[in-house]
Amino acid sequence: MKRISCDVAIIGAGSAGLAARKAAAATRAKVILIESGPGGTTCARVGCMPSKLLLAAAKSARDVADAPAFGVGRQGRVRIDGRAVMARVQRERDRFVADVLRDVAQIPAAQKIHGHARFAGPTTLAIDDHTLVEARAIVIASGGRPFVPKTLADVCGERLVTHETVFDLNDLPASLGVIGGGPLGLELATAFARLGVATTLFDEGHAIGGAHDPEIQVKLQQAARGEMTLNLGVSIEAARAASGNIVLSWKQGARKKRATFAYILDAAGRPPTLDDLDLNLAGLELDGHGVPVFDPATMRCGDSAVFIAGDANNFRPVLHEAALQGELAGRNAAHFPKLEQSPPGVNVAITFTDPDIAAVGEGFDAEKARRWAIGASDSNGRAHVQNRDAGLLRAYARREDHVLIGGELFGPDVEHLAHLLAWAVQLEMKVEDVLALPFYHPTMEESLRACLRDLRDNLG
DSSP states (O other), X not given: OEEEEEEEEEEOOXXXXXXXXXXXXXXXXXXXXXXXXXXXXXXXXXXXXXXXXXXXXXXXXXXXXXGGGXXXXXXXXXXXXXXXXXXXXXXXXXHHHHHHHHHHHTSOGGGEEESOEEEEETTEEEETTTEEEEEEEEEEOOOBOOOOOHHHHHHHGGGEEOTTTGGGOSSOOSEEEEEOOSHHHHHHHHHHHHTTOXXXXXXXXXXXXXXXXXXXXXXXXXXXXXXSEEEESOOEEEEEOTTSOEEEEEEETXXXXXXXXXXXXXXXXXXXXXXXXXXXXXXXXXXXXXXXXXXXXTOBBTTSSEEEOGGGGTSXXXXXXXXXXXXXXXXXXXXXXXXXXXXXOOOEEEEOSSSEEEEEETOOOHHHHTTEEEEEEOOOHHHHHTTOOOOEEEEEEETTTOBEEEEEEEETTHHHHHHHHHHHHHTTOBHHHHHXXXXXXXXXHHHHHHHHHHHHHHHO
């Protein structure tokens, strides 16, 4: 085996791994980046960007369908060219991936190794059967992958897609059964439903979209049921029909139901990709899910010289968090054993269902909510002008000092309102101080002001 020594070895060239490499290299450390896949980051290849491309097509279809409400005519029903939709998604996705690959190509060849890494010791990595890398510190940035039950995969075969393969379809399916009602599943279900696909969403739980506030959840489900079929609190079984289609069956109360779909989209989860890293040889303490126990303020795993960032640690698995975690892990790995402390900022989670769903701060908790003041708003003039439901905004503050601590939002353009609320929460602003800031009329931001005014009144 070829032997290489370095200061920092990084497993994975995704968003976290690339950020870690850049941060570590900036310290003039000798860095080795190890990647086993095709590269291009989850966001560009199979995540944020292709899903938003599909959602953009869906928004266009919905806008055309809604045009008569404004006195703008159309000839007959909305025509959707499924092949053209998917061709654009793939073309633009490939452009995003190419941009990332160009950046990776600029990394000197001596600093990159292609192959599968596994631990051969606390700070030693074996790359396939050709290279042994000995490092002062290691960053795990191996990402995540879709969870697909083997029984489901065996039954469905080529009719089963995940968020990593659904964008490779050449046409829109006639019907789609989506398993998993979390943010990812709901986004994709919404997009396909608006593009004319008969869509049914299944989830074993009773909530969708990652919303925890019960009043937001009610409003969200009302909106979703207007576009797709929801079957919540159910477990499904799959069978293959003679036609090749997939038959899903489930129990609803005492009744057994079934439906047939051209394709099944499994969006039931995305666990970290860690099980083939031989973590037992790294000497790391693992939690109940097999993830190394780590400090979010340093990204360090226990008292080791190993750091973990991005989807691999399953802590806030979104791109901006992965990049920030990667930067911190890279700097700390390069300077190890000296460590920089950088506690994570306020949590922000957005589901781009238009109306969007957003959660800011620690999230809704029924027990804690008894000690909070809560404000709400469900009307907005600008939304009415655009013939859109204003949705529902809910913001939370501590009663003792009136400081904002978070909220959940469901409505048009709340991806922008969530940022305003997150900044106020991170700055530990009081409700009254935020209300003293300017809110222009007529804007969607006024709905946030109405929510905060209600919160101020409830604080007394």
